[in-house]
Amino acid sequence: MTLTLVLFYAFIAVVSVQIIYYLSFLFSFGLKSPETRLKKQIPISIIVCAKNEAENLKKNIPSLLNQDYSSFEIVLVNDSSFDDTLEIMEDFAANNSQVKVVDVKVSEAFWGNKKYALTLGIKASSYDTLVFTDADCTPASNQWLAHISSQFSNEKSIVLGYGAYAKKKFSLLNKLIRFETVMTALQYFSYAKMEIPYMGVGRNLAYKKEVFFNNCGFNSHMALKSGDDDLFINEVANATNTALCFSKESFTISEPKHSFKSWILQKRRHVSTAKYYKAKHKLLLGLFYLTQLSFWILGGIFIYLGVLLPWIAALIALRFLIQWICFGFTAKKLEETDLILLLPLLEISLITSQLSIFIANLISKPTHWK
Template identity: 55%
Template sequence: MLTVLFWIFVAVVAIQFLYYIVVFGKFSFVKAKKNNLKKIPISVIVCAKNEAENVTKFIPLLIQQNYPDFEIILIDDASSDATLDIFEAYEKEHANVKLVKVVNNEAFWGNKKFALTLGIKAATKEYLLFTDADCYPTSPNWIAEMSSHFTMQKTIVLGYGAYEKIPKSFINKIIRFETVLTAVQYFSWARIGKPYMGIGRNMAYKKEEFFNVNGFIDHMKIRSGDDDLFINQAATRKNTTVCYTSDSFTYSEPKTTYKEWFTQKRRHVSTATFYKSFDKMQLGLFFLTQLLTFILPIILLAFQFQWIAVVSLVAFRYLFSWISLGFGAGKLNEKDVMFWYPIIEIVLIFTQLNMFVTNLFSKPAHWK
């Protein structure tokens, strides 16, 4: 039995090597592509529900973007605070700001996808750039950087949405490490030609891509997934590209407690169950081999079975995974999280396992 477990462990390390070096290497070990800036007309779309404080801080940063031809579509999704009043003031002050007011609809109560659909239809430009109400661009060249990756063939652009750094906060390091790992995964698979997700904090696509798949109609009843489920359905090898130059990043305020973050991530995990079969398989295999990377060595070492070989394989696995993620984190300006990599990875793996089990017995909350 121990011999069987040992060879399973060898296979697990080999699979992990394929993920970290072969797959993730498509992102980690490749330089960011700097494209020539374009002047494509862009509609920036922001959907907000009870975000008065955030929109007051962040919408001015969108208005100040250094780009020749863009409009901002502000969607108020039946807010009960001052969000609508703030949006109306922006619309009066700026000619390129357009307000979309959404009232509660019994058939689509509290459904962000319904609100986004109205905003997309109201956009007058053919190219759409999305971010969230609690996000802000890292540079006045955000629109320019993201739009520069559009071509005649590439009509979907996946960007990176980071979280702010909180000094001396370990939960912040966990959150940012998980964000880096997720980005390395979806950037890498997109570069391979198998895009499976994007993030609503920073992504762009041509309006025709939305209507080609009838918008969110196939997953309208699923409250989450206006970003990743749409990309999972619409993105292909031919129409999708990635943008990860530093000026293209957006930032959000992260959760500050483990409980808040756990609740947030439960929604993301539950949405992944609706991905295409291949995408669920490759994500499931990656997580399973990560989990077995910790469980199998503990069992083998407890019986001192081939302990030199087991320790060597564990060290080898840490070496290539640390190198791969380290290069990826460097591209995303997140190098500091890698100093805590071994500890954070263990916490993250067993947190994800807890999320999966928890979601089996209760449904996570969604849009406000």
Template identity: 50%
Template sequence: MTILLLSICILITVIHFGYYIIVFNFFNFSKTSQKTKNTIPVSVIVCAKNEEENLKTYLPFLVKQKYDDFELVLINDRSYDETATIFEEYEQKYDFVKVVTIQETDYFYGNKKYALTLGIKAATNDCLLFTDADCKPNSDYWIQEMANQFTGDTKIVLGYGAHQNVSKSFLNKIIRYETVMTALQYFSFAKIGIPYMGVGRNLMYSKAVFLKNKGFHQHIRVMSGDDDLLINQIANKQNTDICFDENSHTVSPPKKDWKSWATQKRRHISTASLYKPVHQFLLGLYTFNRLLFWLVLPASLIYIENTNYQLIITGLIAIKLISEYIVVGIASKKLNEKGLFLLIPVLDICLLFFQLYIFLYNKINKPYKWS
């Protein structure tokens, strides 16, 4: 039994090592491709439902982007606040702003994908750049940085959507840590050649590719997944690239309480079961292995009485912690996420069990509808 436990501990650590030292370093040692300045026409698309306050704050940053040829497509998704009024004001003031208004329909009630589809069809250009109504580009060159990667065979560009840094908030640190870890995964898998998701806060893809693959048709009845499920469907090694230069980031306000964040994550986690089998396996193995590590290795350290074996298990735990500090530390610096480094093990454990809670809760109470 002792030898079996030790063998399991070693296997768990080897799998961890494979993800952190091999897979994740595809991102850590990558550089944003230095491509010629692109001048391709771009349609920036923002879908909003009752986002009056956010639009007042963030739309000014979109219209002042320093890019020669872009239009701003604003989708009013059945809003009943002042969203329509704000959109009309921008359309009258700027000749590059186009407003698309969605009418209420029973069939598509609550589904953002219907609104996005109409906005995409109304877009003039093939190159589409998406962000949310509560997002602010990190620079005036956001469009330029993302567009520079949209060349040749590349028809999908995965960007980074950061969250604001709120001081003295442990929840904020966990949210930003989760954002870093998610990006570390989807950037790394994209660099390996098996892209599986992007984030709607900062995502670019071709209108032609979207229409060729029948858009959201495969998962139109799924309330979420307008970003990750679509990319899971259409992305491949040849047509996908990443962009993580600081000027290409978008920044959005994080959730302020655990309940709101849990609701958001329930929606996100619910789509993972619809990923391609290979993606489900790789992501599931990573999460399951993390869980096994914190359940098996500490328990084995207590159960096994042999001093030499205890030293080996202690060494395995040290390997995990050191590799996490190094790899996640590099990724955090690369993505300009500050204030996370010292808390990495604590944040990882808290995030793991939070995700486990969300997963189990979804199994009991399936999320059917999202506002």
């Protein structure tokens, strides 16, 4: 058997695996409609942990206070900031009885560790249902809490939401950031629908307080600088206790990074926790990325060599068709339709970025959450 045939059969296998993934994503999440029926409102504690976020707090806390919801509090956690973050928090607390402030002092044992600050915020919260977001996030509507809380039930104690990024015109970086966000959401929503949840995002995440304490909080990974959202959910989520909330009213919107360097540093920190996921999740995620990368490499080799082109073209077209259908339904649901036509360009850009992040993390580890 010649090398060309070996590579051709390998390409068939890669395309087949990619098609299986995208069909699974399409039928588990892409074609699903969000649950928009609102239920009885339960008391909620919103936890916002901030480090040097004075300006973002001034801009975004009013949208949290403006939620059309009967019973909630906002726990603002100052994680040893050295700007005006604490003063801004105390101003909100002085003028709003729904706001309480937790001031976390520098700790030698937990310096720069967001999980320690979050733990103190959770302990200070008054209610059994916790909703998490970041200081740079704003809810897409004043129905955010109502939609998130409606997904809780006797069986569902974790709710995974969607944290979008604000759109910027004429910015390829902005489109790349939003594309990566959609692809990540497509996967964690799909796997949760297939009863193998593996992560959530701290920009829009909710769970019962008992889930936190029954798991001993972040104890097993407190020494890691990241993972307060994805690694924690990887530990506690299972086939029966996890619900999704992806109605457009339930989104949060964050300000994206403005430079490629700062975005890469942010992703390096996030990616560094993936090796601590459960083995089945690492296998599923790793195989998806490996076949993505192999699709572009092997496809490029065959096009460059100019051999078996009709077969190669058919396989490439089939894979792109199914991917476009899956991504198109998802992008429409998550209000990111401007990304659909740029899918091939954004995908190869993201794969290249992820490869560089993987290599960079092998060389050195990112430190501190802010």
